[in-house]
Amino acid sequence: xxxxxxxxxxxxxxxxxxxxxxxxxxxxxxxxxxxxxxxxxxxxxxxxxxxxxxxxxxxxxxxxxxxxxxxxxxxxxxxxxxxxxxxxxxx
Ligand SMILES: [Zn+2]
Numbered sequence: 001x002x003x004x005x006x007x008x009x010x011x012x013x014x015x016x017x018x019x020x021x022x023x024x025x026x027x028x029x030x031x032x033x034x035x036x037x038x039x040x041x042x043x044x045x046x047x048x049x050x051x052x053x054x055x056x057x058x059x060x061x062x063x064x065x066x067x068x069x070x071x072x073x074x075x076x077x078x079x080x081x082x083x084x085x086x087x088x089x090x091x
Contacts, residue, residue, distance in 0.1 A: 040084040041091055048086040054078070 037049040053061055053070050054077040064070045071083035073090070080090035 038082060040087060040089075042084060042087045042089060045086060049082050049084050052081055052083050052090055
């Protein structure tokens with residue numbers, strides 16, 4: 001059992017840099033999306049501001065939307081990029 005576990009952690013050590021590298025490669029587009037939310041022009045609060053995702057949402061995105069982490073903007077992209085959960089307004 002123990003030997004099996006140590007083999008597993010050794011494999012994990014070998015795999016982790018690869019995962020980190022993949023994560024790094026995919027970062028640029030993600031970093032743009034998860035840019036720091038600006039403050040809402042109405043309530044001047046950035047804590048309740050979330051990114052608006054356009055297009056057909058993926059399963060992950062639907063889950064994030066349920067948790068209020070992202071706002072689904074529908075299929076057609078508009079110029080608004082942010083949504084304030086407090087004011088229920090996009091800007
Ligand atoms: Zn607001």
